Amino acid sequence: MNLSNKREIHRSKPFAKDLKNLPDDVQKQCWKTAILLSENIFQPKLDIKKLQGYENVWRVKVKNVYRLVYTFDERKLYLLRISHRKDIYRKPFDRMD
Numbered sequence: 001m002n003l004s005n006k007r008e009i010h011r012s013k014p015f016a017k018d019l020k021n022l023p024d025d026v027q028k029q030c031w032k033t034a035i036l037l038s039e040n041i042f043q044p045k046l047d048i049k050k051l052q053g054y055e056n057v058w059r060v061k062v063k064n065v066y067r068l069v070y071t072f073d074e075r076k077l078y079l080l081r082i083s084h085r086k087d088i089y090r091k092p093f094d095r096m097d
Contacts, residue, residue, distance in 0.1 A: 007038045007077040014091070015079045022066070022082065029063050030082055037070065038077045059088070 011019075019027055036043045037060065047061045051069070057080070059067045067088040069081045081091055 005074075007041065007072060007075060009034055009038050009077050009079065011079045012081070015081055018082045026063050026066055030066070030068060033060055033062050033068060034070075034077065034079060037072075041072050041077065 019030060022030070033046065036046060042048060049059055051057045051059055056071050057069060058071065059069050062068050062082065065085050066082060067085050068079065069088060071078045071080060081088060083091060
């Protein structure tokens with residue numbers, strides 16, 4: 001698997017809805033983080049962790065208290081959800097819709 005090719009960014013509908021409800025500074029940081037991920041899926045500058053119980057779902061911190069949940073394949077980065085750390089794991093995020 002090639003981990004460093006630039007990937008196309010895809011947003012799920014739940015992600016788009018989540019993002020719209022966040023403060024502007026968090027939205028901007030989320031996109032900066034997504035761009036870094038699209039360039040290197042395991043960007044060393046980011047705090048990335050694999051989520052237990054999922055085959056290929058990861059989370060990255062955004063502005064310390066927000067979590068961006070994503071997955072990827074050879075060509076695409078799929079942004080699944082973004083929310084405050086206390087809420088993110090209560091939401092379903094294992095599919096694109």
